[in-house]
Amino acid sequence: MAIVAYLLGVATGALLLIWQRQKQRRREQRLVGMLQASDWATALGQVERLVEKQPQQQRQLRSLGTSRDTLERILQTAPIGYLQVDEENQLIWCNDQANRLLKMNQPLTGSVQRRRLLLEVARSYELDALIEETREKQISCRREWMLYQISPDPLHPKEEPTYPLRGYAIPLGGGEVGVFLENRQEAALLVQQRDRWTSDVAHELKTPLTSIRLVAETLQPRVADSQRRWLDRLVNETIRLSNLVEDLLNLSRLQGDQSQGLALKSVDLPQLIQQAWLSLEPLAQVKHLELEYEGPDQYLATLDETLFHRVLLNLIDNAIKHSPGYATVYVRLTPPPPDRDKTTLSAPDVYVDPPSLLLEVMDRGPGFSSKDLPHIFDRFYRADPARSRSSSALGSQTMPPTVASEVNRGTGLGLAIVYQIVEAHGGTIIAANHPDSGGAWLTLRLPLIAPTEYA
Numbered sequence: 001m002a003i004v005a006y007l008l009g010v011a012t013g014a015l016l017l018i019w020q021r022q023k024q025r026r027r028e029q030r031l032v033g034m035l036q037a038s039d040w041a042t043a044l045g046q047v048e049r050l051v052e053k054q055p056q057q058q059r060q061l062r063s064l065g066t067s068r069d070t071l072e073r074i075l076q077t078a079p080i081g082y083l084q085v086d087e088e089n090q091l092i093w094c095n096d097q098a099n100r101l102l103k104m105n106q107p108l109t110g111s112v113q114r115r116r117l118l119l120e121v122a123r124s125y126e127l128d129a130l131i132e133e134t135r136e137k138q139i140s141c142r143r144e145w146m147l148y149q150i151s152p153d154p155l156h157p158k159e160e161p162t163y164p165l166r167g168y169a170i171p172l173g174g175g176e177v178g179v180f181l182e183n184r185q186e187a188a189l190l191v192q193q194r195d196r197w198t199s200d201v202a203h204e205l206k207t208p209l210t211s212i213r214l215v216a217e218t219l220q221p222r223v224a225d226s227q228r229r230w231l232d233r234l235v236n237e238t239i240r241l242s243n244l245v246e247d248l249l250n251l252s253r254l255q256g257d258q259s260q261g262l263a264l265k266s267v268d269l270p271q272l273i274q275q276a277w278l279s280l281e282p283l284a285q286v287k288h289l290e291l292e293y294e295g296p297d298q299y300l301a302t303l304d305e306t307l308f309h310r311v312l313l314n315l316i317d318n319a320i321k322h323s324p325g326y327a328t329v330y331v332r333l334t335p336p337p338p339d340r341d342k343t344t345l346s347a348p349d350v351y352v353d354p355p356s357l358l359l360e361v362m363d364r365g366p367g368f369s370s371k372d373l374p375h376i377f378d379r380f381y382r383a384d385p386a387r388s389r390s391s392s393a394l395g396s397q398t399m400p401p402t403v404a405s406e407v408n409r410g411t412g413l414g415l416a417i418v419y420q421i422v423e424a425h426g427g428t429i430i431a432a433n434h435p436d437s438g439g440a441w442l443t444l445r446l447p448l449i450a451p452t453e454y455a
Contacts (some may be wrong), residue, residue, distance in 0.1 A: 040069045051081045080182050083118075085131060087175025101165065101181050102127075102340040103149055127167060134169035141169050144184065152179030163278035164188050171318040199252035202245045209245060211237040247413040250310075251379070262304040262424060269301050269357075271332055278314035280320055288326045291316075301357060301446070314414040315361040316441055322365035322440060334358040336448070356427070356454040367440050376431040377419040380412040422446070 017110035075082050081098030085091055092115060094104075102122040107301045126145035133142045144166045164184040194229055222346055270293070277284075277291045284291070319329045368376060375381045381435060415431075422429045427446040434441040 043117075059412050080180055082178065082180050084172070084176060084178045086115070087135075089118050089128065090130060091118050091121060092176070098179075099183050102147070109330050114322065114339070123318040124165075127179065129178065130167050132167050134171050134177050135175060138171045140171075142432045143167050158307070195252060198248055201324055202248035203243050204250065205241070206249070209238055209242050212240065247417060248348055251420055252415075254424055263306065264302050264304055266300045267305045269299050269303070269333060269359075270295060270297060272305065272309055273312055273333070276309060276316055277331075279313060280316055283317070284320050284329070287320065287323065289320060289323055290328050291331065292328050293329075293331050293333075296335060299333065299335055299357075301448070303446075304375055304421075307373075307424070308383065310443075311421050313416050315444075318414065319363035319365075319440065323363045324365065327364040330360070330362040332358075332360040332362075334360075356445050356447045359446070361440075361444075362437065362444045364437055365439045367438050368431060373431060377415050378431070381414045381416075389435050 050315045076095045078097065081101045082093075082095050083091060083102075085092040098104075102124060104121045118131070119125070122146075124145060124147060130141060130143045133143075146162060147165050148162050164187075166182045166184050168180040170178050174353075179278075213235060216231050216238060220228060220235070221233050229426065253310070273293060316329060316331070321424060323329060335357050372381075419429055422444055425446055427444060429442060429444045432441045433439065
């Protein structure tokens with residue numbers, strides 16, 4: 001029996017040894033597989049190299065941590081606000097400036113310990129829309145809006161400051177979005193001061209210019225023919241300055257609450273286009289230009305007729321100035337489809353873009369240069385003079401001096417006024433060069449701010 005017990009113990013020990021060796025071999029095989037080595041000696045060499053590299057990797061990790069801390073300190077002390085949200089629009093990082101700009105009234109600095117929805121701490125739906133737009137498009141987006149503060153206590157409301165904000169949103173990995181916030185209050189005040197100064201100067205100039213023009217027109221029939229050309233030049237220059245003053249006053253009237261003061265009524269837009277062309281037809285006939293209109297014969301839109309007539313005059317006048325002789329000026333009106341006449345909701349809380357009409361004015365001229373395009377709607381900006389000379393060379397040789405003076409008249413405010421009027425109607429206007437003709441192509445989009453109907 002002792003021998004049997006001894007043999008049984010030896011067999012058990014042998015089995016345990018075999019099991020341990022197999023277990024060790026499987027562990028070595030897994031390690032070799034993880035290290036992508038063909039044998040154990042190669043795997044050991046890779047392990048030795050990893051051990052040697054460990055201090056270097058630790059230094060790299062410390063360097064990355066230092067860089068991250070430096071970046072956080074920079075963002076914390078930056079003069080502009082910065083915040084970051086995750087894929088569910090929960091706030092995960094915020095600096096002091098963003099906290100102050102959005103009036104969060106929360107002890108939020110750096111990484112947020114307890115994530116909360118951004119709308120819970122900052123009641124700015126425009127900011128939320130900017131973040132959603134950036135996440136959907138996966139490109140940097142920008143938006144400006146007025147921040148209106150909501151009193152937390154409805155029983156004891158208090159006046160909160162209102163100021164303009166500008167947000168720059170950038171897409172980050174994993175659905176996160178970072179937003180830089182800028183307070184535009186100082187810039188808005190500078191613009192207001194500039195506009196107020198311009199308006200005051202224009203008002204002061206209007207009366208003396210009118211007096212000078214009256215005196216010059218009174219003297220015109222009383223001087224010799226040889227000297228009359230000097231008075232004619234004086235009258236023309238006075239008229240040009242008066243037009244400049246009037247343009248400045250029109251711009252001033254359109255500042256501020258731009259929709260305020262609009263005399264909206266139902267206007268037949270195709271008829272208004274024809275009226276604007278008839279007013280400028282004498283200038284077009286000198287260069288043998290024709291109007292080609294494409295669109296409905298009648299279309300009623302709710303507009304300020306006087307202001308929009310000014311828009312059409314400026315756009316068509318520019319097209320006439322910069323068109324070569326015997327060319328065509330194109331005007332195209334594209335109403336929204338009949339089924340888009342009313343703003344609809346395709347699903348609960350899903351808003352569909354409101355219907356809008358499209359107005360395009362195109363010419364066959366040389367178009368805009370690339371350096372002019374970003375400034376086309378800026379005040380007092382004029383394109384390259386060579387473009388004007390080349391485009392009006394035909395007409396200047398044949399038209400009467402008074403007509404030539406009117407054609408070449410320009411204050412640099414025409415398109416600025418157009419932009420302001422279109423913006424007052426809630427629309428947008430874009431300047432470009434037509435891909436086919438290469439001429440100037442101005443695209444005006446107007447929302448149907450009141451019910452319209454087809455005649």
